Amino acid sequence: MVKVIKGVLLQCDPTVKQVILNLDERDHFIIEDLDETHVFVEASCVEKVKKSLEDLLEENTYKFESQPPNNKD
Amino acid sequence: MSKLYILMDDHGHMVMNTTFREQFRNALTGGGEHQSFGVPSSSVDRHRPENVVAFLDNHATRQWESILHYMVGTASMQTPKKAVRDLLVRSGLMSLRLDTNELKITNKGFQFLLQDVNTQVWAFLLQYLDYAEVLQMDLVEVLNFFFMLGSLELGQDYSVEQLTDTQKQVVEDLANFGLLYRRKRSSRRYYPTRLATTLTSGNSALLGRHPVPSAVNLVAGEDIATEQGFIILETNYKLYAYTDSPLQIAVLNLFCDLKSRFANMVCGMITRDSIKEALTNGITAEQIISYLNSHAHPQMKKSMPLLPLTVIDQIRLWEMERNRLQASEGHLYEQFRCQADYDNVLRYAQTLGVVLWSNARKCMFVVTEVGHQQVRAFIQKRIAQRKNGATNSSTPTWQTQRNNM
Numbered sequence: 108m109v110k111v112i113k114g115v116l117l118q119c120d121p122t123v124k125q126v127i128l129n130l131d132e133r134d135h136f137i138i139e140d141l142d143e144t145h146v147f148v149e150a151s152c153v154e155k156v157k158k159s160l161e162d163l164l165e166e167n168t169y170k171f172e173s174q175p176p177n178n179k180d
Numbered sequence: 181m182s183k184l185y186i187l188m189d190d191h192g193h194m195v196m197n198t199t200f201r202e203q204f205r206n207a208l209t210g211g212g213e214h215q216s217f218g219v220p221s222s223s224v225d226r227h228r229p230e231n232v233v234a235f236l237d238n239h240a241t242r243q244w245e246s247i248l249h250y251m252v253g254t255a256s257m258q259t260p261k262k263a264v265r266d267l268l269v270r271s272g273l274m275s276l277r278l279d280t281n282e283l284k285i286t287n288k289g290f291q292f293l294l295q296d297v298n299t300q301v302w303a304f305l306l307q308y309l310d311y312a313e314v315l316q317m318d319l320v321e322v323l324n325f326f327f328m329l330g331s332l333e334l335g336q337d338y339s340v341e342q343l344t345d346t347q348k349q350v351v352e353d354l355a356n357f358g359l360l361y362r363r364k365r366s367s368r369r370y371y372p373t374r375l376a377t378t379l380t381s382g383n384s385a386l387l388g389r390h391p392v393p394s395a396v397n398l399v400a401g402e403d404i405a406t407e408q409g410f411i412i413l414e415t416n417y418k419l420y421a422y423t424d425s426p427l428q429i430a431v432l433n434l435f436c437d438l439k440s441r442f443a444n445m446v447c448g449m450i451t452r453d454s455i456k457e458a459l460t461n462g463i464t465a466e467q468i469i470s471y472l473n474s475h476a477h478p479q480m481k482k483s484m485p486l487l488p489l490t491v492i493d494q495i496r497l498w499e500m501e502r503n504r505l506q507a508s509e510g511h512l513y514e515q516f517r518c519q520a521d522y523d524n525v526l527r528y529a530q531t532l533g534v535v536l537w538s539n540a541r542k543c544m545f546v547v548t549e550v551g552h553q554q555v556r557a558f559i560q561k562r563i564a565q566r567k568n569g570a571t572n573s574s575t576p577t578w579q580t581q582r583n584n585m
Contacts, residue, residue, distance in 0.1 A: 109513060109514075109515060109517075109521075109525075109559060110512055110513070110514050110515040111512070111552075111556065112510050112511065112512045112514070113509075113510075113511050113512075114509075114510070114511070114512060114574075115507050115508065115510070116507070116508050116509075116510045116511050116536050116537060116546050117506065117507050117508065118505075118507075118508070118537075119504055119505045119508040120504060123504050123505055137567070138512065139503055139512060139544070141424075141537060141539065141542075141544070141546075142539060145537050147546065148511050150509060153507050156505070157505060157507070159248065160220060160505060164501070172391070174269075
C-alpha cells in the first residue's frame with residue numbers, strides 16, 4: 108500500500124543534520140529521517156528550524172575583531 | 181524597398197513613392213508639420229537661466245543623483261516624488277519592507293547602481309514604458325516622445341503646446357527624473373537636459389566629461405572615479421576608498437563597516453556582520469566582489485590577483501554559510517508493496533523530472549509539489565487497471581492513503 112505524506116524536504120550537510128536531530132528531540136517534527144544529508148519534516152516547523160539553526164551557528168562564530176557588540180542586529 | 185512599395189519600377193527607371201519622398205525630405209530637413217524633432221518654443225523665455233547648459237547639467241545631476249541617493253538610503257536627501265518611488269518598486273530595484281514600511285534596495289537595485297549613468301537612464305525609461313502600460317497611457321505616444329527626446333538639442337527650449345495630453349504627463353514625469361527641466365508645472369516650455377540628449381549618442385560619460393561646476397556634480401565625480409578606481413582592499417579585511425562622493429560612500433556602506441571618514445577618503449572594514457547585512461538585503465557575494473574588482477585602485481592592479489584571495493574566499497564562505505539548509509516542499513512516497521511497484525512509479529516520476537530525492541533500499545522517494553498531482557494520478561490509474569484485471573487473488577492491491585493532503 109502506498110503512503111503519501113506532505114511535508115518539506117530539507118537538504119543540509121551532516122553537521123546541520125545533527126543539529127536538526129537535536130532540535131527534534133524537543134519538538135518532534137521529523138516525519139522521516141532519510142539519509143545523511145536529507146530529512147523530511149513537517150512544513151509548519153521549517154521557519155522555526157531555520158531560525159534556531161541560525162541562532163546556534165551565530166553562537167559558535169567568533170568575530171576576529173574585539174569590539175563591543177553593537178545593537179544593530 | 182521594392183517590396184515595401186517605396187521604390188517602383190517605371191519603364192526601367194526607379195521611382196520613389198511620392199508620399200514617401202515628400203515625408204523623407206521633410207524628415208531630413210526638419211520641415212513640415214510633423215514634430216519628430218520637437219517643436220522649439222516660438223516665444224522668448226523671459227526666465228531663461230543664464231548659462232543655460234551649465235544650469236541644465238546641474239539640474240539633471242541633482243535630480244538623478246537624488247534618486248540614486250534615495251536608493252542607497254542616504255538619510256539627508258529629500259525623498260523623490262511618489263511617481264519615482266512607484267517606479268522604483270515596480271521595477272524591482274527597491275522593495276517595500278513590511279516591518280518598517282520603508283523602501284529597501286534589492287539585489288537588482290544594487291546591480292543597477294553599478295552601471296553607468298546612460299545605462300541607468302535607459303533601464304529607467306524601459307521600466308517607465310512598462311509602467312505607462314499599467315497607467316493605461318498610450319504606449320505609441322510615449323514611445324514617440326522618447327524617440328523625439330534623443331534628437332532634441334541641449335540648451336534649446338521646446339514648446340509643450342503641440343504635445344498630446346499623455347505626452348504632457350510624460351514631460352512631467354521625466355522632469356522628476358532630471359531628464360527634462362521645467363521652471364514650474366504650468367510652464368509652457370521645457371528644456372531637455374544632457375541626460376536626455378545623450379540617450380541615443382552612446383557616449384555614456386558625457387555627463388562627466390563636460391566642464392561643469394564640479395563641486396555639485398557628483399555623478400560626474402563618480403564617473404571619473406569609476407574610470408580610475410579608488411578602492412584599496414587589504415588582506416586584513418581593511419578597506420580604504422579614495423572618494424569624497426557621498427553616493428560612493430553610501431554604496432560602500434551597504435556591505436562594509438565604515439570606521440572613519442577623511443576629507444578625500446573613507447576607511448572601513450569588511451566584517452562578517454556587514455556582509456551578512458548585505459546578503460540579507462539580497463546583494464550576492466558575487467556582486468560585491470565584482471564591484472570591488474571593477475573599482476580597485478590603480479595601486480592594487482600591481483598585485484596578482486587583484487583582490488586578496490583570503491577576503492574574496494571569506495566573503496563567498498559567508499554567503500555559503502547562510503545557505504546551509506535548503507528546504508523544498510514535496511510529498512514523500514513510501515511503503516510500496518514491492519520493489520517492482522516502486523521502480524515503476526519512480527521511473528514515471530523521473531521522466532517527469534519531479535523527483536527531489538530517492539532511495540531504492542528504503543523504497544522511498546520525494547516528489548515536488550508540482551509533480552505530486554501527476555504521480556498520484558498515475559498511481560490511481562494503475563490501481564484501476566489492477567482492479568479491472570484482478571482475476572487472480574495474488575495481484576497486489578494498490579491504494580493511496582492520503583495523509584494531510
